[in-house]
Amino acid sequence: MSFREKTAWISVLSMSGIYGIYFWSVVHYGSRARGFHLGGLLGTIVALVVVQVVLTVAVAIFSPKDAKAPCDERDKLIALRSMRFAYSGLATGIALACFFSGFDPPIVFNMNALLFILVTAEIMRSAYQIVQYRRGA
């Protein structure tokens, strides 16, 4: 498994887990004060950065040669295809968010809906990278 595939796995798993906890708490404690969401979001971002940095460094330590290798043409092609795939999800999500904003939902709902769309698109991007690396290209 290449270093870039491993980092894609780290991205998918860490984002699914950490943002999963965040969105679960938003749904579960949705009626609490606005400050709770801001604090929770800040904690989520910090946790995500720490987990991703620690895991990526750990992977790089075990395969330093792979980690130092620059992206080659196949890595770039896979990254571009994944970005295109994720963009379709992002565009669909934004269109849905625009539609539902017409019902005048609370600002906290709008903020979290947009964040959910962004996180989903990012997970789609990394997941599609993994699929392509598994297929060969």
Next chain:
Amino acid sequence: MGAIRNEIRRLRFEHGEMTQQELAEKIHVTRQTVNAIEQGKYSPSLETAFRISAVFGQPLESVFHYSDGE
């Protein structure tokens, strides 16, 4: 649908059992990319195809073959 087949595995063997990693370093790609090319899962760019041919000292058409699926 057409497919690009290649003789890289045989040529590596004939060139002192060159490893995928050694070939990858010579043509500036990762070992995984060489593996994907060798298995026909990834069609390399023209530039990489020429680099591979140059490593083995063979013309391009001796290394890569196009078959239209017939």
